[in-house]
Amino acid sequence: MPFSLFACGSNGGYQLGVGDSKDRHAAEKVKFKIGPQTTTELSQPIKAMSFGGNHSLALLEDGTLIGSGSNSEGQLFCQKDFKQLPAFVPIESVHNVEIRRIACxxxxxxxxxxxxxxxxxxxxxxxxxxxxxxxxxxxNTCLFGKLPFNTNSKGGIKQLCTSIHSVIVVFNNGDVYGWGNNKRGQLFAHNGDRKLKQVREPHKIEFPGNRRVVAVCMGRDFTVFMTTDKDNELLIPIFRGKDNFNIESGLRKLKIDREHFVWMHATWTSVQIFTRDKHILSIGSNTKCQHFPEMTNSDASIDLAAVGSEHGVCTLINESRSKAYAWGWGEHGNCGRTLENTVTSEKHAKDTFDHLNAIYETQNNEKITRVFAGCATSFVEVERDNRKEK
Known part of the structure; x- marks a missing residue:
């Protein structure tokens, strides 16, 4: 059963992989150039996707890495001679070794x-x-660099997280390392030391009371570490960085136990927490409707969800993955088109969505298998059952 990927949103760097650089306000099939032919179908599902300002990477189930978009700085593991990839293509420089995880x-x-x-x-x-x-x-001489430690010696990676200009790695043995921009203290306190405002090599990040990090998310100028207490039950959030949106105080008001917590991701200015009862708790800025909309239907629990730069994408359980929705800031079409009978509140701009706006609806023989969200981009993976066509 083949898989297709539909995309909408910002596309100035060809990051949607649809063949040109025009923004899309309606979901369109992504193109894959695997082998001599260009196709809109994959024989296997996508395991993960990650997104930069103008580039996209997708990790297939078998560990194959494919990418599209801008490669002006070699950010797609390719020679800079290939300034952009208008369709998703296999990344030849890493094809000899299976990739486990990616972050942009x-x-x-x-x-x-x-x-x-x-x-x-x-x-x-x-x-x-x-x-x-x-x-x-x-x-011309080196398509990628290698960091000076082996993840297997630390039990493997639990989470690899990036923001615009920083990286954090949480290892299964409990170690946490970070590098990149630390001007706002989003990695650790720099106490005014200029040398610590740019962390140019992996730096071990410490926490009070030997707390263990369960999850981490990074916004534009901040990081939230979700840690456990000594009994490994109550989750204790640790905020680092610049807080313009009362995120730290909002997190402290939440009392989330380990069993109730599933994951958290950050937009540039907010934090979204997915809970065991299939809801999203939103904290931080809501100036662009980043907070998850209030659900009028109590049965409409969330099934799949992904969080991008200032928007989110989801499916609902009671609809059996037949529709994908977006909410938040849809400046580039990443939240789809505004329906005539659904108007965003007057206090918000026209390109923001304080409701779930449908961006894709399946046909009879399709189901949505994954959703992804990037820098003003939205992607929906769809599996088609050919047996139903016969």
Whole structure:
């Protein structure tokens, strides 16, 4: 049963992979150039996607890495001669080793392979590459750099997280490392030391009371570490960075136990927490309707969900993954078109959505399998059952 990927939103760098650089306000099939042919179908599902300012990476189930969009800084693990990839193509430089996980920043990318290596590429003026003084690589001689430790020796990676200009890695043995922009203290307190405002090599991050990090998310200028207490039951959030949106106080008001917590992700200015009862708790800025809309139907619990730069994408359980919705800031079409009979509150701008706006509806033989959200981009993976066509 084949898989297709539909995309809408910002596309100035070809990051949607639809063949040109025009923004899309309606979901359109993504193109894949795998082998000599260009197709709109994959034979296997996408395991993960990550997004930079103008580039996209997708990790297939078998560990194959594919990418589209801007490669002006080599952020797609390709030579800079390939300035952009208008369709998703396999990344040849890493095809010999299965990739485990991926993460993208503004103009850089990070990946972990099965050999336990963390590899980096692109442009990192704030130390985003973690390679010391190196801010960029000469892609004529080296398409990626390797960081100086092996993840397997630390039990593997639990979470690889990026913001626009920073990276954090949480290992299964409890160690946490970070590098990149630390001007706002989003990694650790720099106490005015200029050398610590740009962390150019992996730096171990410590926490009070030997708290263990369960999850981490990074906004534009802040980081939230969700940690456990000594009894490993109550979750204790630790906020670091610049707080313009009362996120720290909002987090402290929440009393979430370990059993109730599933995941958290950050937009640039808010935090979204997904709970065991299939709801999203939103904290922080709501100037662009980033908070998850109030549900009028009590049965409409969330099934799949993803969080982007200032918007989110989801499906609902009671609709059996037949529709994908978006909410938040849809400046580039990433939240779809505004329906004539559904008007956003007058206090919000026309391109914001304080309601769930449908961006894709399946046909009879389709079901939505994954949703992804990037920098003003939205992606919906759809599986088609060919047997129903016969």
């Amino acid at each position: 920043g503004w103009e850089f990318s990070v990946a972990e392979n099965v050999d336990g290596e963390i590899i980096v590429c692109g442009y990192g003026p704030n130390g985003e590459l973690g390679l010391g003084k190196e801010s960029r690589l000469d892609t």
